[in-house]
Amino acid sequence: MILFLGNCQADFPARALSRRGHDCAYKVLASPLTYTSHPGEIPLSLAGLAKTHGLxxxxxxxxxxxxFAPVDGSAPDLIVLSLFHENTPLxxxxxxxxxxxxxxxxxTDKPEMMAWTQTHCRMFKPNPATYLERYGTMLARLRLDNPDVPVLIxxxxxxxxxxxxxPFSYLEGWDELWRTAPETFKQWAHDLDNVHVLELDRIFGGIWSDSEKRIESLCPFLKIKLEETNGEVTGLHAQRDIEHIxxxxxxxxxxxxxxxxxxKISYEEKETVPTLWRRQWRPARLDMETMLEKLRSGANYQGAEAVAGFFLDLGRDYTDLLVQAGDRMPVCHMTLHxxxxxGRIHRNPALAQWCDAQRKSAENFTANGPLYREAYIKRLEGMKRYALGGMDE
Structure with a gap:
């Protein structure tokens, strides 16, 4: 069995390997600190509380x-770890x-939990700049507890x-850490027995060489931050999500x-970092026909590429394309964002029709659990309200 630990960057390859016939398990982690603070078992006081109050x-x-016990039961054949982002507060x-x-x-939902936490705990947020130190400590403990299992990072x-x-990463601080991280990776592989690091830059280099060489199609999701004054958008900052490829x-x-x-890890000749990546980004625009085709494809990445393209031509309102494709677009919180x-830049009542179509899809979407669905629908309600002239919140 191959055990994948981390976030979606571990989950997705686990699913891919399962489709190829391998026995895989995936566990999502919260922070490198949890396991090392009480390795191997859930603290009794917390386990009892969770059982009583249903957490x-x-x-x-x-x-x-x-x-607290990411590797339990019989030892896996391989542990695959992603550099997962930390959940906060802890x-x-x-x-x-x-x-x-x-x-x-x-x-707030469970007064007994509030009382227990106020008496026994405090909340905190780890320093993003020291993430790799925390991760290295977790890795060393994982190596100690599972000495015979190879680890692939x-x-x-x-x-x-x-x-x-x-470029945007969900791991806070990675915008600085990436510059020195390769040396840290080498140190881990040197100091810890049978620990190996798979370089995503090189893997992506191979993907790039086989593609049309457009970052927009490979990483289409944008994180958008708006500046607003008296309800009017006065500024915009966009970042490209480079985790979802x-x-x-x-x-x-x-x-x-x-x-x-x-x-061992081996790379093909094409799996190298292209010189082109060190040049500044040059936007690639889509025509309207291509945008609509991608929106109606039913594919997350194609639809997201089209929506991201709207932001390259803010002088035109593309809401009509969303309305035409609304019943075909899948549930995706990154596209929704x-x-x-x-919708705040182009306040158009027609967006309410898209929100209604998305709501129908969201009500039948169960993959990410009830809280995800609840939050998604609540956001749609706010978007519809704003499009029709009301307040978002």
Missing amino acids: DDYLHGRKLSHQ FVHNEEGYIFFMDPRAL LSRLSHFPAFGPD GPMPDRLAKKIEQFLETG MVKAY
Whole structure:
């Protein structure tokens, strides 16, 4: 069995390998601090509390067993770790010293949890600049507890200028850490037995060489921050999400298969960092026909590329394209984020029709749990209200 630990960057290749016939398990982690604070078992005081008050809906998949005992039962054949982002805030138990994550909404929804937490815990946010130190400590403990299992670490994409506008990572601080991270990776592989690092820059280089060489199609999702004055948008800052890359999971699956067969990582000649990535990003625009085709494709990445294209031509309102494609566009919180921002730039009552179509899809969407669906629908309601002339919140 191959055990994947981390975030979606571990989840997606796990699914890809499962489709290829491998026995895989995936566990989502909250922070490197949880496991090292109480390795191997859930603290009794926390386990009892969770059982009594039912905390599962407030862990967002990061079960307490994942947080404290990510490797349990029989030893896997391979552990694959992503450089996962940390959930915050974290809680530290004042007397016992263990650290755990839960959504703070549990405190307002469950008065008993609020009382217990106020008595025994304090909240904190780890320093993003020292993430790799925390991760290294977790890695060393994982190595100690599982000495015979090879460990494969999936690195992250570096923030090359060609990945504009302004590359974004969900791991806070990676915009600075990526510059020195390769040396840290080498140190881990040198100091810890049978620990290997798979370089995503090189894997993406291979993907790039096989593609049309447009970052917009490979990484279409934008994080949009708006500046508003008296309800009017006065400024916009866009960042490109470089964590979600359509072809990456299958490429990683093949590399992991090779590692299982040979015990080492090897790269193809084309899997190198192109010189082009060090140049500044040059926007690539889509025509309206192509935009509509992508929006109606039913594919997350194609639809997101089209919506991102709206922001390259803010002089025109493309809401009509969203309305035409609304019943075909899948549920995707990253695309929803872009549409919400666009709806504030171009306040168009027609967007309400798109929100209604999306709501129908969201009501039948169960993959990410009830809290995700609830938050998604609530955001749609706010967007519709704003489009029709009311207040978003």
